[in-house]
Amino acid sequence: MLDSSPTAAPEPPSLAERIRHEMAHFTLSEKRAAHVLLSHYPFAGLDTVAEFAARAGISAPSVLRFVTRMGFAGFPDFQKHLREELEAQLLSPLAKSDPIERGSGAPALRSFAEAVIANIQATVENIAPAEFEAVVALLSDLRRPVHFTGGRFTGAVARYAESHFRIVRGGVSLMESQPALWRDRMIEIGRRDVVVAFDIRRYQEDVIALSETAAAQGATVVLLTDPWLSPIARVAKHVLPAHVAAPSNWDSSAGLLLLTEALVAATTKRLWETARPRMEAVERLRDSERN
Amino acid sequence: MLDSSPTAAPEPPSLAERIRHEMAHFTLSEKRAAHVLLSHYPFAGLDTVAEFAARAGISAPSVLRFVTRMGFAGFPDFQKHLREELEAQLLSPLAKSDPIERGSGAPALRSFAEAVIANIQATVENIAPAEFEAVVALLSDLRRPVHFTGGRFTGAVARYAESHFRIVRGGVSLMESQPALWRDRMIEIGRRDVVVAFDIRRYQEDVIALSETAAAQGATVVLLTDPWLSPIARVAKHVLPAHVAAPSNWDSSAGLLLLTEALVAATTKRLWETARPRMEAVERLRDSERN
DNA sequence: CCCGCTTTGAAATTTTTGGTACAGCTTTAT
DNA sequence: ATAAAGCTGTACCAAAAATTTCAAAGCGGG
Numbered sequence: 001m002l003d004s005s006p007t008a009a010p011e012p013p014s015l016a017e018r019i020r021h022e023m024a025h026f027t028l029s030e031k032r033a034a035h036v037l038l039s040h041y042p043f044a045g046l047d048t049v050a051e052f053a054a055r056a057g058i059s060a061p062s063v064l065r066f067v068t069r070m071g072f073a074g075f076p077d078f079q080k081h082l083r084e085e086l087e088a089q090l091l092s093p094l095a096k097s098d099p100i101e102r103g104s105g106a107p108a109l110r111s112f113a114e115a116v117i118a119n120i121q122a123t124v125e126n127i128a129p130a131e132f133e134a135v136v137a138l139l140s141d142l143r144r145p146v147h148f149t150g151g152r153f154t155g156a157v158a159r160y161a162e163s164h165f166r167i168v169r170g171g172v173s174l175m176e177s178q179p180a181l182w183r184d185r186m187i188e189i190g191r192r193d194v195v196v197a198f199d200i201r202r203y204q205e206d207v208i209a210l211s212e213t214a215a216a217q218g219a220t221v222v223l224l225t226d227p228w229l230s231p232i233a234r235v236a237k238h239v240l241p242a243h244v245a246a247p248s249n250w251d252s253s254a255g256l257l258l259l260t261e262a263l264v265a266a267t268t269k270r271l272w273e274t275a276r277p278r279m280e281a282v283e284r285l286r287d288s289e290r291n
Numbered sequence: 292m293l294d295s296s297p298t299a300a301p302e303p304p305s306l307a308e309r310i311r312h313e314m315a316h317f318t319l320s321e322k323r324a325a326h327v328l329l330s331h332y333p334f335a336g337l338d339t340v341a342e343f344a345a346r347a348g349i350s351a352p353s354v355l356r357f358v359t360r361m362g363f364a365g366f367p368d369f370q371k372h373l374r375e376e377l378e379a380q381l382l383s384p385l386a387k388s389d390p391i392e393r394g395s396g397a398p399a400l401r402s403f404a405e406a407v408i409a410n411i412q413a414t415v416e417n418i419a420p421a422e423f424e425a426v427v428a429l430l431s432d433l434r435r436p437v438h439f440t441g442g443r444f445t446g447a448v449a450r451y452a453e454s455h456f457r458i459v460r461g462g463v464s465l466m467e468s469q470p471a472l473w474r475d476r477m478i479e480i481g482r483r484d485v486v487v488a489f490d491i492r493r494y495q496e497d498v499i500a501l502s503e504t505a506a507a508q509g510a511t512v513v514l515l516t517d518p519w520l521s522p523i524a525r526v527a528k529h530v531l532p533a534h535v536a537a538p539s540n541w542d543s544s545a546g547l548l549l550l551t552e553a554l555v556a557a558t559t560k561r562l563w564e565t566a567r568p569r570m571e572a573v574e575r576l577r578d579s580e581r582n
Numbered sequence: 583c584c585c586g587c588t589t590t591g592a593a594a595t596t597t598t599t600g601g602t603a604c605a606g607c608t609t610t611a612t
Numbered sequence: 613a614t615a616a617a618g619c620t621g622t623a624c625c626a627a628a629a630a631t632t633t634c635a636a637a638g639c640g641g642g
Contacts, residue, residue, distance in 0.1 A: 027588085039532050106553075124401055163447060254552070261407075265537065
């Protein structure tokens with residue numbers, strides 16, 4: 001991944017690269033302009049000055065100063081450059097696709113991103129379609145209450161899942177993994193309930209205990225874990241493993257998040273008839289609260 | 292966000308196709324305009340009317356008549372359409388660049404993963420290395436207390452960040468975004484403090500209020516947001532935008548998670564001398580608790 | 583805490599651009 | 613051959629865009 005590419009492109013540094021490089025010396029407004037431009041590169045720059053300024057939340061003169069600072073004679077000159085760059089890029093099939101553009105991004109960030117992408121690909125390829133669909137079906141069953149739980153890091157993913165499913169359907173809850181917090185709630189858990197547990201390496205005693213107890217009560221347990229499989233797998237009806245390796249002292253939860261988001265998306269789609277009015281109602285409540 | 296259909300709309304015929312189709316009924320100058328446009332599609336149309344007319348060897352009014360005939364309100368409207376078409380075309384091939392092996396995984400999961408990968412690539416390419424490094428430096432400064440906050444969905448990411456940084460360094464806290472929960476804590480926030488805010492589309496009033504208040508107190512605000520930039524960007528010292536588009540009714544936070552994890556990894560590395568004993572101490576505590 | 587320097591945006595100004603009216607030319611039908 | 617219909621371009625106008633000016637606001641250094 002670390003390239004000393006034999007065919008180092010002799011290309012002049014693209015404007016985007018130059019901006020990234022000089023970002024540190026920009027003033028606040030210039031940074032805003034730069035961010036907006038980079039985020040929608042190069043389309044944010046193809047509109048009018050006024051439009052660009054509005055998108056960046058700065059004034060038109062600041063935009064002008066920004067393009068002048070980058071060495072252009074004026075805004076039209078700047079736009080012309082963008083168009084030419086775009087045209088050149090679109091004509092050469094090399095420029096697009098492939099891994100992340102050489103030299104872009106902070107090195108640490110880039111290598112991390114590459115690891116995460118590899119994780120995601122590996123995760124997708126290892127999930128059995130039927131298993132994924134079965135979990136979607138389970139989560140789409142409105143008669144079944146759903147409970148999410150996770151460990152000290154994965155707990156955040158559980159919360160993320162809960163905050164979405166709560167809007168799509170009813171009967172959703174978040175269970176903290178400390179036994180003190182779920183012991184008494186366990187009396188309510190039965191055959192109808194679904195427990196979705198997130199648990200990865202350094203598998204956490206309390207999450208395991210919670211899942212096993214729930215399973216013993218007859219609940220259906222869904223487990224999202226790493227490829228080594230949490231012990232919860234023994235009591236789980238469905239297991240979705242995600243790759244978590246990262247160039248870090250910590251594991252990456254991106255694969256788990258991917259699965260979570262994909263489950264949310266698929267469930268929302270499947271429940272669209274009932275989810276839609278529900279989501280609209282939530283929006284209305286939020287809007288009215290705002291006043 | 293509430294779309295009437297859970298799936299993406301079927302593509303409308305591109306302008307180029309429409310032109311080819313109607314070419315037969317065009318007048319002579321219209322044909323010339325069409326020909327020039329198609330041969331350098333769509334860049335020939337992105338210049339001025341005069342430029343376009345000159346290239347086609349016709350007069351400006353003829354160009355105007357041409358675009359009107361194609362159903363556009365005027366030349367700017369026509370250009371806007373070209374840009375949008377171009378943007379859509381340029382973004383989609385990214386996801387297909389390194390397609391996940393055909394036939395693997397559930398279809399819904401696979402397409403979602405492709406979108407997430409595209410997001411991650413776009414996110415990494417748009418982050419200025421200096422900006423990323425500056426944030427790492429900020430988070431590595433042990434004299435500065437760090438507070439994380441986020442909205443209803445991004446709050447989970449804030450919590451994820453907090454649960455990691457808490458172990459790497461001291462002086463870390465999680466601030467719930469409801470004003471009632473942070474109003475009184477704000478008295479403690481000053482120039483030394485760092486507030487890391489997560490806020491994406493449907494930017495949340497209370498997160499904005501929290502950030503603005505903190506900034507007014509002199510705190511340094513770091514913002515992780517979407518490419519449209521939360522209003523918090525106005526008061527933020529550093530902004531890290533992440534792409535969030537997904538084939539879903541919901542946005543994807545994978546890019547935000549990527550940035551978060553990369554920040555954690557980089558900070559851990561940078562603080563290794565002090566983080567290492569600290570992490571070991573945490574582990575010892577956990578082990579002893581287990582008995 | 584205050585002063586000087588830098589940055590920023592509102593408003594005025596200038597330039598460019600898109601749009602329109604109209605007259606001449608070409609073509610076609612009778 | 614001639615009149616009618618339809619294109620096309622020149623010249624002009626209106627609109628919008630880019631740019632400059634200037635005063636206020638913010639920031640950093642002493």
